[in-house]
Amino acid sequence: MTDLMPAARWYAPRDVRTEQVPVPVPLPGQVLVAVERTGLCGSDLEEYREGPVAIPPSAVPITLGHEVVGTVVECPGGEIALGTRVVPDVVVGCGRCWWCARHEEGLCPDLLVRGQQQDGGLARFMAADAATCVRVPDDLDVEVAAFAEPAAVAVRALRKAGDLSGAVVCVQGAGTVGQLIVQAALAAPATRVVAVDPVPGRRKLAQGFGAVACAPDEAVDVVRSLSGGRGADVVLECAGVPSAPAASVAVSRRGATVVLVGFRHATLALPWLDVVLGERRLVGTAAHVWDTDVAPAVALLARGVLDPRPLHTATVPLGRAPEAFERLDTDPSALKLLVAP
Numbered sequence: 001m002t003d004l005m006p007a008a009r010w011y012a013p014r015d016v017r018t019e020q021v022p023v024p025v026p027l028p029g030q031v032l033v034a035v036e037r038t039g040l041c042g043s044d045l046e047e048y049r050e051g052p053v054a055i056p057p058s059a060v061p062i063t064l065g066h067e068v069v070g071t072v073v074e075c076p077g078g079e080i081a082l083g084t085r086v087v088p089d090v091v092v093g094c095g096r097c098w099w100c101a102r103h104e105e106g107l108c109p110d111l112l113v114r115g116q117q118q119d120g121g122l123a124r125f126m127a128a129d130a131a132t133c134v135r136v137p138d139d140l141d142v143e144v145a146a147f148a149e150p151a152a153v154a155v156r157a158l159r160k161a162g163d164l165s166g167a168v169v170c171v172q173g174a175g176t177v178g179q180l181i182v183q184a185a186l187a188a189p190a191t192r193v194v195a196v197d198p199v200p201g202r203r204k205l206a207q208g209f210g211a212v213a214c215a216p217d218e219a220v221d222v223v224r225s226l227s228g229g230r231g232a233d234v235v236l237e238c239a240g241v242p243s244a245p246a247a248s249v250a251v252s253r254r255g256a257t258v259v260l261v262g263f264r265h266a267t268l269a270l271p272w273l274d275v276v277l278g279e280r281r282l283v284g285t286a287a288h289v290w291d292t293d294v295a296p297a298v299a300l301l302a303r304g305v306l307d308p309r310p311l312h313t314a315t316v317p318l319g320r321a322p323e324a325f326e327r328l329d330t331d332p333s334a335l336k337l338l339v340a341p
């Protein structure tokens with residue numbers, strides 16, 4: 001008889017059900033992780049609202065959850081000691097293509113992300129690859145470690161931005177990833193960081209971390225006044241709304257770097273002249289790789305350079321995951337909800 005466990009599974013928009021499914025059996029090279037916390041992310045919310053976005057039809061119903069921390073309870077290959085707390089990286093490349101051979105698994109044309117294209121961590125247990133599990137220091141609080149995945153997105157995005165020493169940085173969209181980028185940019189150290197968000201509570205949080213914060217319609221004036229009239233040296237676009245990339249170009253100076261973090265499945269109109277004649281660099285950044293992004297993210301959380309505790313709205317049991325999605329959808333003051341399976 002197969003063992004069963006509870007999992008939160010996506011069936012259709014606004015139809016996430018907590019139900020009993022078989023416990024995954026780890027293959028050679030994999031571990032079984034007893035999940036302690038799983039964060040709900042903006043992309044999970046997008047699936048809840050209007051999916052399937054990244055979910056392949058053949059994978060439905062699918063267990064969501066890609067921001068996971070837990071403890072290794074089975075490891076057939078013996079790579080990791082049982083009882084070790086890990087952040088399992090969820091980015092799974094094919095291992096055979098040109099990009100995977102260069103350790104650029106995030107660019108693999110056959111990329112699978114656990115929790116998006118295959119079963120993830122909104123469940124009591126999750127299978128993961130032993131080689132890409134990042135160990136969590138013993139003294140790191142599990143609810144802080146639960147932010148490792150969005151922190152890894154922030155780490156990678158900031159690396160794409162280059163040296164921030166002395167820079168005026170503008171972060172568009174102060175959700176979880178935006179707030180973590182604000183903290184990391186201030187530590188970089190950027191001279192000024194401007195966080196732009198329509199939600200007053202998010203602006204207040206960013207101010208608490210040391211940023212200047214303003215509403216979207218004030219952004220151009222605020223950034224200009226802090227940058228000698230030039231505009232931001234670096235913009236990190238985390239809002240992921242269709243108007244945001246053009247708004248990011250508008251607050252940037254000539255020669256600036258604009259890193260696009262957020263996205264929608266939409267085609268954009270861009271201020272073409274401002275990009276070409278203003279020699280702005282538009283750079284995409286996607287997800288993370290376990291060693292260059294997830295491991296530094298865990299280290300930054302452990303050292304307290306990143307402090308996600310003010311971003312943690314609540315922890316809910318797995319059975320209430322469907323309500324948690326509803327809350328994220330309707331309550332703009334809710335930032336990060338963690339699920340404890």
Ligand SMILES: [Zn+2]
Pocket residue numbers: 041042043066067149150
């Ligand atoms: Zn996420």
Ligand SMILES: [Zn+2]
Pocket residue numbers: 093094095096097098099100105108109110111
């Ligand atoms: Zn590949």
